[in-house]
Amino acid sequence: MKKLFWLFCLSFVFSFAFSQTSLDVNDDFYRQTQIWELQGLTSNLPQLRPYPLNVVEKILNDVIDNGSDSQASLAKEEYERIFSRPWKLYLDPGLSFKLSHEEHDNYSENSSVKDLHASFGIGGDLALHKLVSVGYKLGFYGQKNAFSEYSPLYTRIMNDCVHDPVDVGPFTVYQNWNLLVSVGNESIYGRAGLSRLGYGPFLSDGLAVNDSGYHSANITFNASRKSWSYASAYATIGATRNMGQEVDSNWLSKGKYLSFHAIKWHYFDKFHVSYYENVIFGPQNNLAYFTPAPYMAIQNINGAGDNLQMGLLFEVKPIKGLEWATDFFADDIELNEVFKFNFDTKLRFGFQTGLIYAPEESLCTRLSFNYTAIMPYVYAHWEYDSDEIASFTGRTWNRQNYTNAGINIGSALDPNSDKISLSATLKPKKNLTLNLFGNFIRHANSAEDFSDDEAAEYMLAKSGTYATNGTLYMNQMFSNPNGSGGTHVDSAWNKLGFMTSDHKMYVAQLGFNAEYTFARTRYGRFSLCAGYTFEYVKNNGVNTNLYKGGLMDNITVEYEADEKTFKDYKTPDGKTYSSWEDLKKSEYVRDAVNNARETWVSQLYNSINHYITLSIKYSY
Template sequence: MKNYPHNMRKIFVSLLVFLFGSVIFSQVAVDINDSFYSDAQGWELRGLTSTLPQLRPYPLKAVERILNDVIENGSERDSELAKEHYERIFSKPYNFYAEGSGKAKFSKEKYENESESSKTKAAIVNFGIGGDTTLHPLVSFAYKIGLFCQTKDFEEYSPLYTNIPADAIFDPTESGPFTNYVTWNANASVGTEAVYGTAGINRMGFGPFYGDGLALNDTGYHSANIAFNATSEKWSYASVYETIGATRNMGRDTSDNWLGANKYLAFHAIKWHSHEKFQVTYYENIVFGPHNNLSYFAPAPYMGLQNIGGANDNLQMGLLLEFKPVKGLEIAADFFADDIDLNALFKGNLDSKNRFGIQTGVIYAPSDSIFSKLSLNYTVVMPYVYAHWEYDDNKTGSFTGSTWNYQNYTNGGINIGSTLDPNSDKISLSAQINATKNLKITLLGNLIRHANGAEDFSDDEAAEYMLAPTGTYATNGTLYMSQMFSDETSSSGKHVDSAWEKLGFMTSDHKMYVAQLGFNAEYTFARTRAGRFSLCAGYTFEYVKNAGVNNNVYKGGLAYYSNTEADGTTYYAESESAYSTKKYTWENFKSSDYVQNAVKKAREQWVSNLYDCMNHYFSVSMKYSY
């Protein structure tokens, strides 16, 4: 599309508008953010249906089984809701949908001696066609194709640490004030409700904390994938093999050549659930490329499989514990291990290279209550979790910011796991309220902390970053900040000691604090022959202290002069004219007044650019479905 002439783009957009005419009621078997999945979790917690498949979305056979269980076993309220889902999903194989939204962000930023106010307004139009259909008792197909149009980039009108709800968000067309993205998801499923395989393109979700998982977050970007599920009375197994998008070591930039292919993710999980109240799941996921490794399809430990090829892929392991003391209540804890220093742990040293995430909390789905679900959880992501560098080749430890990265935990530059940056933690509270049959309200609250480990770099380490060419390293505390220095003289890079040898969690002087509180309300009118209409409104208040912590501390590019003398020794100085009077070896040069003054100035500049801000986000929309 990006090579089409401008008039062809207009024709293409016009054809889509004509074809899909009216324009988000989701297609359940391909869209994991459909309201069915949240309701299904509550039904499982209350014992109205048996164990749910581990990976979301589910195929139609599983969806039908869950709804039939609830219709048969549920209360009048549950049965009525399940019937509504059943009618929406199975009444016809297609569904036209349309949504028009208005967004507004009002901000007030306070710096040391002054303040600034700003406002951003955006319009979003989202329309298309989708459906779920059974082609054979063992075969089903789901699809959702449409157009997502916005007048501003998503980041400009959305709260921090929020993923865009649209897929296919690259290579847009332009029409008037709108940037238009063709969005599509589709998959086919073969099998029974308990044992099945699916293949297609869609988002994937895992874990009890919907939309907020450590391993596979429901709000992450979609992928082309092949998934398998087997569920029995006592155990279940699930796996997925995905093709995802690669970025450069520095992530997304302003160029047109920052997104590439040949990156893959494999995930599998085995769950023991023979006990009614206690369940244990062990899972693994591995990110790799540019090679394709079909052995990760095998239901065998990835640790063993990756060792066959030299253990060069990015492997994580996880343990999920779920306890259900009474019906409707779940207490869960998810431990996501990226890199663990076992030698240090055995010696009782916790302040070492331990890269992990923990998510724990409670989920409560009471029976016959206006509260359909309540959730309270705590998430912590240690420094450098999800962050992996990529060398230029397998012969040296050199890399640049433009080196393709096939191992960090992103898909198309969007986090696969938690939306949090490394070195962060969050307390989240949410409540889903069925105020009336037609009115649903969601209350949300988050308290977030984030620290940038680059602030803790030693003077010598900071000097390395300052003297590197601009764009070589990220020092912004995100998952693009690595634990290594480039080193073309060895087979692997040099360790950044303060990052490699220490835990470094929340040890920086300046931390970013984010408080978010908001609600979303949706009123759905009774269905008529013309279709179904909904009116939606939402508001989020956000206060950020020390905004800018996740900006680069050291941007590099400090000028210097070097010369190799007759004896083969290379010396350095701040300029050619200074070389004749004062020259240094590399280690001494890093400690020189010239370099250290630049380091000090960069730190002070970074601190001076921190500010506090207060943001108000408003949203109104109308949805239509036929």
């Protein structure tokens, strides 16, 4: 532990930049590769990221052979960075600040958070044979404060650390390990190990398998042909409670799996279409999902009890350097009502469309604009305590919702949200990279649309049974301990409910990240990095629990003389009710529901946040 402590302290002095490109799906190489593909310098890329080392080498050689002098020079620099040494020691520190001003109804306050954080270890890419390679990262990540305390809303940490930390002085240190072994050529290969996965043209912002999600133990396969390609992933992921971390410090468990596959048709250069399926299941493993057979058919064999989604991805490239991509992610759709042209029904889908432009020989190297919408209850699925009884609590392990260790596998947005995003990458000088971005996000809590009867059910439930915070932990069912089937929440099951709540949270973000790299010397290369994000949040707190339950603690259940036969319910105001329905409509319960609504609205506030990051990198 002493050696670990001193190594951690050293990480705040130097930063050794490193690469494990064949392992790290968020490596800059993948953003640059998208630019090269749009410019026609490389083609027929695998659908799932990251790529094995021989595919990385092929892409760089394509650009060196086909690109302009500037693009070829950039590809050669990337080649040297990735292939010059199969191992690199790395130390990667950072300093972050958050300055906040909050405006509440009766008061305002200012606050600040600062954090020191760093990752360190060894990593790299190793070619064992022209058909076999290894990407690895064996290290640690340390921080003083939780990432959410000093980061903008809907932003994810880029280090794979969630559980089982070690305290080293004032810092919390996590394991930060990943490893992938690849076997095959550039067209057909398999990979196995521990890593993040990415899919689709919206880098770190996709609906199905997002690059910014948490890592998994996975096996992937890729086959790329001239007119079509196929990719699949089979992964072990982490299960959480029905209410996530809120109800128990022991919030992670095993027995949850993800399977994903996609087939892409790209016969025409300017038009590509992909169909994909993914399924979340557990606690029993099911190797049938490892096959290329349709998941919908496999699920039906097992009783249609797994969490299945399907998607269509359209990519149109009208001119060189420009792509218009549209992704439709279908979770649960009531087709019978859609065929009747009734769209105020259960339509659980994600939709994303946008433009990506990569001009040649320009100050702006990449420009992206897109719109994303996540309907209510997308990604959110319940889990019963058993197959025989449709009851659950907040502590029930959920192996159905669309999370891995509590982090959404898809979009970082909550259900019932939409977002407009604009980003631009500029290179005013060869050694200076400037990323500009802006986001406008809306989010509504579907619990605000509950009817009085539904709200009463939530208030009368035991505290900690249901989430009513509008996140993916809020499901569409009531617990039913007296039956084998659940009871639907009508406003969730039979209505669309997109953005119909009275109070919406609005988030406006605007910022930049800049990196200046000094000329390389015999002793290595220094880089200076800085970032700033301005964030305005209106109605902060919409994503908190509205109905917290526990009202039955104050209500007496009376029985007949035999102490077994139900007699009535007695509320604290001295009134009695002979049925559950009468109790829900009682003045006592109605008042409690109204008070919960008023309390929830009263805690909403507006805030202005400033986020500043600084770091120094040294590479050798």
